[in-house]
Amino acid sequence: MSVKEEYTPRPDEELDDMAAVDFESQHPADAAETIEGLDIADQVKFIKQLPIKDAAESIAEMDDLDQKALISSLNRGLAARIVEEMAPDDATDLLDGLSDDLQKALLSRVAAEDRAELKTLLTFDPDTAGGVMNTEVVILDQDLNADEAVAKIREEVEDKEIPYYAYLVDKKDRLVGVLSLRDLLLAKRGSHLRDLVKTQNLISVGYNVDKEEVAHLIAHYNFLALPVVDFGNRLLGVVTVDDVIDIIHEEASEDMQAMVGAGADETTDSPWLYSLRMRLPWLILNVIFSAVSAWVVHLFEGNIAQMAVLAVLMPVVANQAGNTGQQALAVMIRQLAMERFDRKRAWIAVLRELRIGFVNGMIISTLVFCAVLLVTHKVLLASVMGAALWVDMLLGALAGGSIPLLLKELGRDPAQASSIFLTTITDSMGFLVLLGLAGLVLLH
Template sequence: MPLPADACAEGEAAAASRKTEPDFHLTDSASVHPADIAAHLENLSLEGQVSALSRMSTEDAAEVLVELDESVAVDVLESLDRDMAAQIIAEMSPDDAVDVLDELEDEHRDALLDKLDREDSEELRTLLNFDPDTAGGVMNTEIILLETHFTVDEAIAHIRSEMADKESPYYAYVVDSQHILMGVLSLRDLMLAKPGTVVGEAVAGQNVISVTHDTEQREVASLLSHYNFLAMPVVDTEGHLMGLVTYDDIMDIMHDEASADMLGMVGADPEESVDTPWVESVRKRLPWLFVNMLNSTLSAFVVYMFEGSIAQMATLAVLMPMVANQAGNTGQQALAVMIRQLATDRFDQKKAWMAVLREGKIGMVTGLVMALTAFAGAGFFTGHMGMGAVMGGALLCDMLLGAVAGGSIPLVFRALGRDPAQASSIFLTTITDGAGFFIFLGMASLFLL
């Protein structure tokens, strides 16, 4: 996209541009992709970002705003003149506009919506009412519709006339007079069809794959991946076409979900980022840290139970963390695989628990290998083959337990209606540490003392 020559603020913006990569100037007349401009602007101060966007055309500013990090885009939009901010919102596709508007304060959002024309304002208000974690919350309503009586030639002419105001169409959607989705035609289908073919006949008997507006984002992502679609139509309960979810939106969703799962596993808030105020981060993290401390108390209590055994054989204190650590890693591997599977695939109950059984088999075999290694290593290190046998046995039991626990915890959380990833790592560590210490110290007390 060619950037207007006056697109960048003077002073700070120009100075910052010399420090960032890729090394280009926003004042260049050459074509620069909006994503590159956005990456450049994110290195400027808020004043520099606002000044730069203010000097762009409304269309260019809208394309760049979409590419900015969401928190940055919100700050910029709140700082812009409201008339200009409303013009930028009007240029954005509805789904992108809703993503930004949803993060604004209610008063500011309403003020911007009031400045739009009635049709755009009502459309965005409707989309804002959908749950942002559903298909309705991310769908784009700017779609190309074909009526069933159109011929192929009329359909192509219609698409050509509509393309200027729509995102690049992957598919054209055939609807009847009641706006009910009858079928989907790709651009390739239209180009290869014989002239004069009626699109209603071309889609007759077609098994249309679609989702309802209340379908969860993860389910939409799973279906798009399963069918290798570039877009998924969204319908209401009666089959009326409402919009579509495009592949680029789903990519963003999958990225956000993966980040949320990673943060959730360790008890951090899924919405937290480096831009989150540190006081807010403290408030969100402390509850899970207290939970972790409580869980750690259980492990400490187990060690306290065997205080006498440790006093008689100090080597136990040296080796027991290895047992717990190895089992913890085994459990984390199973946990990561299970959470990834739940995030990307539709998982029925039978398949889910078969996956747990699979993790148990893996834990058994890897535990056996590591147990034999520990038997030889600990026996050689301590000069006591009995110690090696105890450590190997404890390692096998705890690694098997860790694998099964790592596979099961996300399923239990999901059955309870909780996020499968939320703080799962904390609870897994409690199980592997507590059980590992108990098994190892218990076996040592029974067989060695």
Template structure:
């Protein structure tokens, strides 16, 4: 076939693809959507039927890249709606860790159908990965890595990398293994390229320098170690130190973002994996128990206020000032709570250091409380002309802010000691303490000093 004919055929195929995509109701082939992340964002705005249509008419590589960037739950729905052969074609093109994340969202029976349409080796690899807990290192690792034998030379390693690079994950490091696939050393590509030709790899590695994580290490701990050592990848090994795969920096970014979102939602009693696409009935089921708990704690605060009904009746200004005390203390506690949860999420905390952080927060609460108490004293004195009321307001604010700071620092540690997620509904418990404590302190002091 002449060159002109080949070019005409290629142009015809390109035009046909563009027409097909437009029939799907999408302009995803425009220059606006060059990157896979941009394509995925565009797909998220389309209904499911059009998502399937678009991915079917994109090239396999482009469709797989876009699918990998989609939210896992949405991507799972897309796979379930696609023809099994087309879906399997995209799965085979994806990195194993991305493919597993999506397959976990697919109905088990349909997942078996998709895996049966894959090459035997790929299907076996994915089935193996699906057996691991998704919240562990093995659950987020990529197994498409390049390993080089310990008895190879620098030249052998470079040649091996060149021959396998197209089918494997980009090698940031060279993983050196022995004949039993036990990890013996890790070399950076820079060191490999700068090494003298013919140098045996055995002379360049030192097994004692290898930093790896066990396959069942929690993924949050994996993220902490990667950040601590400033690595791009971290090897994953089993109990006998056999190399199983690597966790890459892009996986860690997803972990950090996921955990931050989870903590933020958990603090207020929402579902930690809840999104705007979660069925409303499921959200009701998740949130309702915490709202009931909040109602009970609020009832405690209301009961405390009712004990001082007579004092409030004699001085209506107490009802005006009372919420200010609780609100200020609640804000102080939220600040301490946010700092503590962030610390627990980003690094390991031993018991001594953990409670030392609570002492630090109490000092901050005391310092800020003194300043705010002085401001409140002056403000109430100018407003009411009552020195005793101003004194009660200042002392109450100081004590409740001190209580809020201690509670905000301690609640996550108590929840962790009880085996619960430190972020789970911690804001509800904090509000209960600062409200009930603030009302009791303020109204109690008012009753003692004013009546």
């Protein structure tokens, strides 16, 4: 983005004591935390007295919600200059979170060239390579030699984020190679860039590739950045490793929270009404599913009236099989998150879960058989309980292993509400087997 004149604080904007933070010595990420700790009026005061560059860098590091609140509270001229000063990917993230009116108002105040770029970036889906890429790229003509390239980088580097790599394009702007600063440092004087990348196996992604896939690629290859291209292989930007860390963090939270039906993007800082709204539909689904388990128990109400001890054992079966299934679930979901999907290996992993469930089920069922026998002195009751528990734990392992795969095969998020589906199966089937077996063996 173009570098604008420094913003000089006016005397009446001087800092109160509360905000007398030693900003000079702070990293923007720390400054962001400091700012988040202030109330909004103090945040505005604090930002107003900072040089625009520092303000932009600090705000870029703030949490989405705090960032949005602060920008909305600043006067629009200042807000627009801060947006202008940010790296384009950070600016796009910020604008994406604002109301349409405010977004338009800020864009209209941004310098024309920056505005055009931001508008383009805003058209990309935020969950794709295009949505997270940075457009500040060092682009070199492949006909340059190494020294000319270093000189060109020296010229450009002040304006751009740390260039891990420089990208080589041909006359039609098509991406033909990538050079790390290390390659350039090592290159023999006078050698042509074209020759330096001759045998290179270039890896790039289309702008519409899912950002999690981009993160996987960067993690897989230990890259610092990955170039993003359009359908004509023209270079659009790069996704850098620092963005990938955020994506991986988000992805992990999404998995864990989606599994139990919390909002994928919830944090403890989300407005509580947002969390409420995200969780309620899954709780309602869960209560509807619970009705299935309740209905199963209802079928056997007569048996329970005759043998109330069955109601004592019911929760043990349900809880234990649910836990067994969740262990399988967690391992499968993480596997799907971390590796490229391989159908055959995935189903082999389900067999592995079944085997673990079979043996753990046998051990736990034996323990429970002994415990029930010890307490009740009823061999048949203990046997029914042990058998029901074993069957249900096996079912739990099967369900926990296969639910994420089934969701994946259906084109859904493998984690979403998987724990809810699982416990519906382990609860209802556990009750069916326990109460059904008891009816057959104990009560006739």
